[in-house]
Amino acid sequence: MTTPASKRTTLSRAYRDGLAEEMARDDRIVVMGTDLYERGGHWAQVTNLGPQFGRDRVRNAPISEAAMVAAGVGAAMNGLRPVVDLNFLDFAFGAMDEIVNQAAKVRYWWGRPVPLVVRGTTGFAGGGAQHNNPIESWFCHVPGLLMAYPSTPYDAKGLIKSAMRGEDPVIFAMHKMQTGARGEAGGPDDLVPFGQAAVRRPGRDVTVVTYGVMAPKSLAAAERLAADGIEAEVIDLRTLMPLDLDTVEESVRRTRTLVVAAEDYRHGGVGAEIAAAMQETLFRELDAPVLRIGAPFAPVPHSPVLLDALTPGADDVERLAREVVKTRQ
Amino acid sequence: MTTPASKRTTLSRAYRDGLAEEMARDDRIVVMGTDLYERGGHWAQVTNLGPQFGRDRVRNAPISEAAMVAAGVGAAMNGLRPVVDLNFLDFAFGAMDEIVNQAAKVRYWWGRPVPLVVRGTTGFAGGGAQHNNPIESWFCHVPGLLMAYPSTPYDAKGLIKSAMRGEDPVIFAMHKMQTGARGEAGGPDDLVPFGQAAVRRPGRDVTVVTYGVMAPKSLAAAERLAADGIEAEVIDLRTLMPLDLDTVEESVRRTRTLVVAAEDYRHGGVGAEIAAAMQETLFRELDAPVLRIGAPFAPVPHSPVLLDALTPGADDVERLAREVVKTRQ
Amino acid sequence: MRAHTIPAEGADAGIDLTGLDPAQARDWLGRMLLIREFESTAGPLATSGAIPGGMHAATGQEAVAVGVTSVLGPEDVAAASHRSHHVALAKGMPPRSVMAELYGKATGCAGGRGGHMHLADFSVGFDGSNGIVGAGLGIALGAAFAQGYRQDGHCAAGFFGDGGANTGRVWEFVNLAAAWKLPLIVVCENNGYAVETPVGDAMAGESVADRASGFGLPAVQVDGQDVAAVHRAAAQAADRARAGEGPTFIEALTYRHLGHDIGERGQYRTTEEVEWWQSNRDPIARMRAALEKSGDLDEAGFAELAAAATARVKDAVEYAESSPLPDPATVADGVTGIPLQLRGTQ
Amino acid sequence: MRAHTIPAEGADAGIDLTGLDPAQARDWLGRMLLIREFESTAGPLATSGAIPGGMHAATGQEAVAVGVTSVLGPEDVAAASHRSHHVALAKGMPPRSVMAELYGKATGCAGGRGGHMHLADFSVGFDGSNGIVGAGLGIALGAAFAQGYRQDGHCAAGFFGDGGANTGRVWEFVNLAAAWKLPLIVVCENNGYAVETPVGDAMAGESVADRASGFGLPAVQVDGQDVAAVHRAAAQAADRARAGEGPTFIEALTYRHLGHDIGERGQYRTTEEVEWWQSNRDPIARMRAALEKSGDLDEAGFAELAAAATARVKDAVEYAESSPLPDPATVADGVTGIPLQLRGTQ
Ligand SMILES: Cc1ncc(C[n+]2csc(CCOP(=O)(O)OP(=O)(O)O)c2C)c(N)n1
Ligand SMILES: Cc1ncc(C[n+]2csc(CCOP(=O)(O)OP(=O)(O)O)c2C)c(N)n1
Ligand SMILES: [Mg+2]
Numbered sequence A, B: 001m002t003t004p005a006s007k008r009t010t011l012s013r014a015y016r017d018g019l020a021e022e023m024a025r026d027d028r029i030v031v032m033g034t035d036l037y038e039r040g041g042h043w044a045q046v047t048n049l050g051p052q053f054g055r056d057r058v059r060n061a062p063i064s065e066a067a068m069v070a071a072g073v074g075a076a077m078n079g080l081r082p083v084v085d086l087n088f089l090d091f092a093f094g095a096m097d098e099i100v101n102q103a104a105k106v107r108y109w110w111g112r113p114v115p116l117v118v119r120g121t122t123g124f125a126g127g128g129a130q131h132n133n134p135i136e137s138w139f140c141h142v143p144g145l146l147m148a149y150p151s152t153p154y155d156a157k158g159l160i161k162s163a164m165r166g167e168d169p170v171i172f173a174m175h176k177m178q179t180g181a182r183g184e185a186g187g188p189d190d191l192v193p194f195g196q197a198a199v200r201r202p203g204r205d206v207t208v209v210t211y212g213v214m215a216p217k218s219l220a221a222a223e224r225l226a227a228d229g230i231e232a233e234v235i236d237l238r239t240l241m242p243l244d245l246d247t248v249e250e251s252v253r254r255t256r257t258l259v260v261a262a263e264d265y266r267h268g269g270v271g272a273e274i275a276a277a278m279q280e281t282l283f284r285e286l287d288a289p290v291l292r293i294g295a296p297f298a299p300v301p302h303s304p305v306l307l308d309a310l311t312p313g314a315d316d317v318e319r320l321a322r323e324v325v326k327t328r329q
Numbered sequence C, D: 001m002r003a004h005t006i007p008a009e010g011a012d013a014g015i016d017l018t019g020l021d022p023a024q025a026r027d028w029l030g031r032m033l034l035i036r037e038f039e040s041t042a043g044p045l046a047t048s049g050a051i052p053g054g055m056h057a058a059t060g061q062e063a064v065a066v067g068v069t070s071v072l073g074p075e076d077v078a079a080a081s082h083r084s085h086h087v088a089l090a091k092g093m094p095p096r097s098v099m100a101e102l103y104g105k106a107t108g109c110a111g112g113r114g115g116h117m118h119l120a121d122f123s124v125g126f127d128g129s130n131g132i133v134g135a136g137l138g139i140a141l142g143a144a145f146a147q148g149y150r151q152d153g154h155c156a157a158g159f160f161g162d163g164g165a166n167t168g169r170v171w172e173f174v175n176l177a178a179a180w181k182l183p184l185i186v187v188c189e190n191n192g193y194a195v196e197t198p199v200g201d202a203m204a205g206e207s208v209a210d211r212a213s214g215f216g217l218p219a220v221q222v223d224g225q226d227v228a229a230v231h232r233a234a235a236q237a238a239d240r241a242r243a244g245e246g247p248t249f250i251e252a253l254t255y256r257h258l259g260h261d262i263g264e265r266g267q268y269r270t271t272e273e274v275e276w277w278q279s280n281r282d283p284i285a286r287m288r289a290a291l292e293k294s295g296d297l298d299e300a301g302f303a304e305l306a307a308a309a310t311a312r313v314k315d316a317v318e319y320a321e322s323s324p325l326p327d328p329a330t331v332a333d334g335v336t337g338i339p340l341q342l343r344g345t346q
């Protein structure tokens, strides 16, 4: 799939390159947010796009999330393709009406496309509870929104490119701890479609479905499991809406077991929907209950020892994968 | 459990009476929201409390949901027990940061109680997509919040009384179509604890777990099923956080089947967590997959024919209950 | 804030027609009559249940909508609030498509999905009513952003009420428009009440316009019951906008003749107050009187305008009533542009 | 909005001590020195990683915090922003508990759960820093609501920055406080920049205070580098508040000597500008000079204050470093007052 233009880069740089390529081919794309032009955003997600595209297209905004998103919605309804960059996805709390009651509903009422991207960095890291809220499941519960959560540079680039050519409002999440995640990125024509999960590693014994920062952690767990002869199939969802359950189902039909690995709170996360849907569809095929990995239910603490205790890791994936495999035997 | 003071009333009136009793015994309780004093709120939820308790305790507020909730949080941290009445729960979108990043986190950081109630009427009805967002699952995904969703006058009264004596921020939801729901209410000492589901109807064949407006619909379905000799056990959760899975588990151990009936979108609702948790706990005990009733994934439409098509009904409960019972046979 | 009550006795109710084209002025009167007739017809239909759900009538506020939209073309945009039939119709939406939407019919502007708070017609530049207080201004802000970005010489008008002037989002929108000099006309329809709350109970300060001026844009207060005055203020604002000079804030002092919503029976204002506004500051009666005084309209001419309004609304009702309902099977269609691959029909 | 740059040459940097008790003035100087020393010590510790996560130093803004809190007692409340070490310390929080919190230790004011943006100590009336721009003012609003309800004669001060003046929530809070005449002191620390965005790029209009006055409360601009001037403005505001006359808005013109956060290397302001403020408007140097000029402080007296500050901060670091880490097993404890009955530990 990768063209000759592929090169090793980081997730945030790949996102930026994808956005830059799209901006170059489509001048309806504008980016707005605080501290984008000079600083390149708080996560180096638009480094140098300011000088490259000018102040009209890379707009520093006042701290006013509701205004940015509203402006994005209205502009998207009127021929532009705006990217509202919130820096932290948490700041969407200040624009929730604009996202849920405006962006998401316009097409349903009037058939008018709202090609708007709201990008935010998210996931557990330092910075305390207000800057680390896991809210991807919220957006997946709002009809009218799409939700991307790439875990590799290739997907970050390919998904932002698809988002910029699509017609729907997209929440675009990138994990803090993956800002510098390295890997190949695709070329100008390597789009990643929404709603198509990637099988990162084939395996016959247990399916692990995951996304975001838990994707590499799940792969690490799979390596350790392989050392003991347990072959885990690791599926990276890449987008949470649409949610590619067909790929998951196909895999579970073979492995007859499923572990869902998310960093989000275990209680009520996207993993709950996946588990609920798979036990419905594959009740007779499952050899063990669908198990879920997710964080304990608490605000995200500052102290690194507490943060570590909250954050799911490769160990957890390994442990639950062993548990389902054992249940089966 | 009901004292001699019990009487037939409506859900909104029972809520009001519960609040009034608590206001009479505790002058730290204040209520604020738009159009409360004279109008009694948009859902008759505080009718006459204005004249009864005066303008200081029943405050008409400017349309500024963030300010109301922020004032509620700060006041709750400083000795009051405020009720912020949003009229429509949807208006919480304008106060989401204040709910999630402020109210929910204060105790975790500093051990400071935040005895705040944010009340809103919710659920599908006329009024269009912006006034009918099902968002109870959002609040259940935020550590630090409690969530009440009574379906009877007795519970509305008993739960608001518990909320007013508790220490935690509570989202208090009442369904539009149940505003006038009739039934008995308890007396001044009939508190309903959070986290304790009610078995509304015993049954041996299938467990139906539900809440809000789907509780009476599930009971109606149970009557129809009983006519065919299928005895459904109907459990009303009453609060969604805490979520009383013990009562559900105990029931499912007997019936060996479970249907979750919610009005909320089927995709990603509270039902997903219940299904996921129960298949984990009762994998070997279940005779059929846990099935879920919920709305199709679309904004809430205006036209009554569309609204009907979106809204789950007793028929749906009946159909899925029959399906699980048949699967077992 | 000053209560929104009866102006000093003897305040002049005359409308200054200087510089106006009589044909244009008559057209405005016709539009105001159309709105009045629409609300007078739809209201009882909503009360009787023929129109499902309630509605917010704009009766009394016609001049604000007609005056502001009088300076806008179809490529200029307007977006409005929960009380928006007047803006929708003034901006050029066909009464048929509005009425059919209220009825929840497939031929409504949103196919019956929206209802009275979710009207829109992009072909005439009406970007939507809005059920969320203040939110319509945000949509107009975005339209103005797109227009400013393209430098296409168009502009956008966003409407909200006095109650909206207490929401944070409105001031974020105003701030962004001013900071970025967007071609936006910010229109606050101050009708004195938000539901049952008088403006003075909810806001401190001099006036909404005064509050706005602190955000660095010109802010004026106009008599919202004088369509010519509203037109002049809007014309200045549109000129500024089209010239790239940025947004303008217009606070239009107006009054709703009817309740907040159909069926309201509040006691929050006196019958005298309502009657005073109806008798002394009715925007239609005033404009009619001015045109008759200037000799630009006679009884027959007025009757013709009124009859046209009546006919169009009658036609709209017939159209709506005879239109098909939407197909229930479509309820979850068209939520997004790509399929969502969801499982479980129910 | 006027850019936040160097005042006209020759503007007087002298501080007017009229009416001040010298002991009190020296106390303020001591507090400012404590804050300065705290930031100067903690900053490098954050850079080196001893303190995990970053921090926002308030170096240069000491006079705003000390001046405002100088009129507050322990039952009066303050709540602040992401940049709040100065307010926390000025309000009376022990440096130990602040430093230990930065270190993420169990002895920190939030047991290590909060971090530098989530400091609080209810025993001294500090109701919290806040990571969300503008949100601290909301907490103070609520405290003022409670105080006003009880009519207990106390008041609350809420701090936010110039960047916060663009958020809707700030104006909702101001509006509610003004409409309800709450005993609130609204303090905008205008340090000229929000991260790298100059105030003039983000806001149109005259000044933040001018903007505020449209909300119907007295609004003043003060020299935020002059602790006495801040004190006088705050004293007036507190008097108004305690007398039940409602809120006051104070825009304090100040400057942060360091970057937005530790480790920042932005190019958004010139070295000259930074140096000018450091050399000409340093709140500590100015107060020292004024007290020396008035004869209320000599070199030894200053050295004593400085040494006390140094000693307290040193002690705080030692305390923090020797304190235990929180127990990881407690990570999900105390989220709510009642048990949540959740399933699945992991
Ligand atoms: C954010 C939000 N809060 C509350 C409401 C409920 N509500 C609908 S209209 C209204 C009053 C609006 O008053 P105003 O802005 O003056 O407009 P008017 O009704 O007078 O035209 C309220 C409180 C809402 N729709 N949106
Ligand atoms: C609602 C929200 N949006 C954005 C941010 C990210 N952010 C943190 S501090 C800051 C700048 C704040 O500037 P100002 O209010 O002037 O305070 P200062 O840093 O100058 O003290 C920004 C944008 C945030 N914390 N909260
Ligand atoms: Mg109004």
Ligand SMILES: [Mg+2]
Pocket (backbone or CB within 6 Å): D161, D162, D163, D189, D190, D191, D192, D193, D194, D195
């Ligand atoms: Mg600043």
